[in-house]
Amino acid sequence: MSGDWQRLDRRVVPVAALFMAGVAVLAGVPTTVGIADGERWGAALAWTLPGAALVIALGVAVEWLRLRTTRYRVGPDRVELHSGVLVRTRRSLQRDRIRTVDLTADPLLRVFGLVAVRIGTGEQAAEGTVALRGVPREAGDALRRTLLDRASATPTADGALAALDPRWIRYAPISFVAPALGVAAFGGVMQVADWFNRTEGVIGLAIDLLSGLPLLGAIAVLAVAGLVVGVVGALGLFVEMWWNYRLDREPGGTLRVRRGLFTTRSISIEEERLRGVDVVEPLGARLAGAARVDAVATGMTTKPEDAKSAHNTLLPAAPRAVAERVAADVLREPVSPIEAVHLAPHPVAARGRRLRWALAAVVVGELPLVVLGLLLTDVLLHIAWVTALVAVPVAVALAVDAYRSLGHGLVGDYLVTRSGSVRRSTVALQRRGVIGWTVRQSVFQRRAGLATVLATTAAGAGAYAIRDVGTGTGLDAAESAVPGLLAPFLEQQPVTAPA
Amino acid sequence: MTTGTADTAAPPSSTRLRPPRNAVDRRAIGWWTTNLLLLFAAPVVVLVVLGVLIAPARFWLVAPAVLIAAVGLVAVAALPRWWFRVHRWEVTDAAVYTRTGFFWQEWRVAPLSRIQTVDTRRGPLEQRFGLATVVVTTASAKGAVTIPGLDHALAADVAEQLTETTQATPGDAT
Structure with a gap:
């Protein structure tokens, strides 16, 4: 890679033109239909x-200016980027x-x-990132290799760690994405209908189509339709995100996900x-015996849009x-620490806390129904007790499961902690990573007699919790995980008479 | 293979955290009291003024004002003294150690070797009371440790001492 100043590729201008054309069509079609109101098409087109x-012209002009004003240089010690039109x-x-x-x-x-290309130093602030939107593919690959390939102390075993198995797609429809997409689809249909009045x-x-059915049947048909759309959407999303997925270890000690x-x-x-x-x-995945692996690494972006695109999923x-x-x-362990660890369960008091939260959540959900039911109509009261009949066992089951998920342990160089029911997460954190x-x-x-002990770390979410652990046990575990750090601040409680 | 430390049948451990050695400056009580007074006074004043001006809605404006004022008075009377008792801090050769909160008590330990920056912060009210807050950041997104309510000269000393120790430590603290 030469040390000269380089520009983005000129092809970014047609890209911008096409993009703005797309925006213009998306915004212009509903506007035209709205103005035309079914007859005055000529006049509407004259406006839009x-x-x-x-x-489009503005978009192209801005992009051209950006192209003219952006330049970057990869020197022996630093990567420099000059950009900005006004500032x-x-x-x-x-x-x-x-x-x-x-x-x-x-x-x-x-x-x-x-x-x-997005080059990051791992600092949280934007100052730590250089973004180059629009360089030729080969140049991007070359940049990646040049910037990440440094002499590695340990000889590395390179090669593929995982590749997509098409059968994994069966876990896509049982995620929470499916119902969410189903609901979103109804919203989308109504939005498009609204554009065209x-x-x-x-x-x-819809009423005509479903008029032959009783109310419950109609609701069931709508629910099934939504679910089918959601499942298809979830499958599509999985294919778009994970097609050609590969996880490789590259020379120089880099893990690379391509998908x-x-x-x-x-x-x-x-x-x-x-x-x-x-x-x-x-x-859903847990019931089907599946699990996802995320990286806990320093310098991962923590912006919400990146979280959605599963930026740290390995x-x-x-x-x-x-x-x-x-x-x-x-x-680089012979056995995964999560498999090797013996997770110590947490005190029973933690189960009581989870049961109380679960039942409180049900009460909060039912309260409006009950209050309105007492004030307005008995129908709401009936809905309330029927839903409670379903919600209470579900809440209790989730609470008990959440308690059974709780656990922590030490194995080799790792502190392992697990919690959660709807989203059960088992984190294996390197003990040297605890700061x-x-x-x-x-x-x-x-x-x-419980406490939540959080190991703060520069990586991932910033802190990983051992939730609702017995206070003494949790502190002891923290002290054995990083010997010496907590010890000066610990004391033994004076022994009280046994209960 | 397994080296789990705690066992199912292990007796409950009696380990606990001891309080940090130093209390915050006594003037912090005045600072917290003023803060709370301002916090509660603002909505009360707005509601009362509106209540005086808008006669028909007077009851519905003054009643919440009275309620907020009552809650505020209790908070102003009790909370600062309470906070003064629980807010404690300590700096050793190896770590910064703080304790805050009552309803949600929180102990934080940050080893000096992992500290990235040390700042002192003085808001206008803190300046009036001659106080400062020491802010110690680590590489963790959740790692900033704050020591509020220190005498500002002491805060400057603590910050300087921490900065010197931190600079002597190599590495990027991650």
Whole structure:
């Protein structure tokens, strides 16, 4: 890689033109239909076409300016980026601080053979990131190799750690994505109908179609329709996100995830900044015996949009045995610490807390129904007791399961802690990655002799909790995990007469 | 293979955290009291003024004001003294150790070797009371440890001492 100043690829301008054209069509069609009101098409087009042309022209102009004003240089010690039209910013990253080089290519960029490159130092602030949207694919790959390939102290076993098994798609429909997409689909239909002023028409059509059925039947048909749409959507989303998925270990000690059907992504994680793994089992996947593996690494972006695109996921939901093997391989351990560990259960008082939370949640949910039912109509009261009949056992089951999920333990170099029912998460955190402790205790926890012990770390979520552990046991575990750190602040409670 | 430390049948451990050695400055009570007074006074004043101006809605504006004022008075009378008793801090050669909160008590330990920056912060009210807050950040997104309500000269000393120790430690504290 030469040390000269370089520009983005000129093809970003047509990309921007096409993108703005898409925006213009999306915004322009409903507007035209709205203005035309079914007859005056000529007049409507006379308004919207120049508008669309203006939008496209503006987009192209801005992109051209961005192309002209952006330049970057990869020097021997630093990566520099000069950018900005009105406000010039100059950013300079030290090369030995660079921790991530991620490549993303959405369909538009791919058509033109471009990728977006994101170079990060792992600092939380935006100052630690250089984003180059629109460099040729080969140049992006070269950047990734140049910036991440440094002399590694340990000889590494390279090669594929995991690749997509098409059968994993069976775990996609049982995630929470499916019902969410189903509901979103109804919303989408109503939105489109609203653009064309056909809301009543669509509702009328639905009523006509379902008029032959009793109320419960109609509700069931709608629910099934929503579910089918949701399942199809979840399958589609899985294919788009995980197509061609591969997890590789590359020379220089880098883990690389490649995936995506339309938008391709390449995410690199330096092993040096890996502090552990998080084996996540959403309820549906857990019932089907599957688990997902997330990386716990420093310098991962913690922005919500990245969380949605599963930025730190090393393995999508896959059979548990595969997840355990990938976790072990990623950590370079013969056996995954999560499999090897003996998790100590937490005091029974923690179960009482979970049961009280669960029942309180049911009460809060039912309260409006009961109050309105008493004030207005008995129907609501009937709905309330019927739903309570279902909700109470579910809540109790989830609470008991959440209690059974609780546990912590030490194995080798790892502190392992597990919690959660709807989203059960088992974190194996390297003990050298623990950079402090936080102990929290509410008044209720104090009475029950419980505490929540959080290991703070530079990686991932910033802190991983041993929830509702017996106060003494939790502190002892923290002290054995990082010997010497907590010891000066611990004391033995004076022994009281046995109860 | 397994080296689990705690066992199912293990007797409950009697380990607990001892309180940090130092209390915060006594003037912190005045600072917290003023803070709470301002916090509660603002909605009360707004509601009362509106109540005086808008005669028809007077009851519905003044009643919440009285309620907020009552809660506020209890808080102002009790909370600062309470906080003064539980807020404690300590800096050893190896770590910063703090305790805060009553209803949700929180102990924090940050080893000096993992500290990234040390700042002192002085809001306008703190300046009036001659106080400062020491903010110790670590590489964790949840790791900032704050020691509020220190005499500002003491806070500057603590910050300086921490900064010197931290700079002497190599590595990027992750």
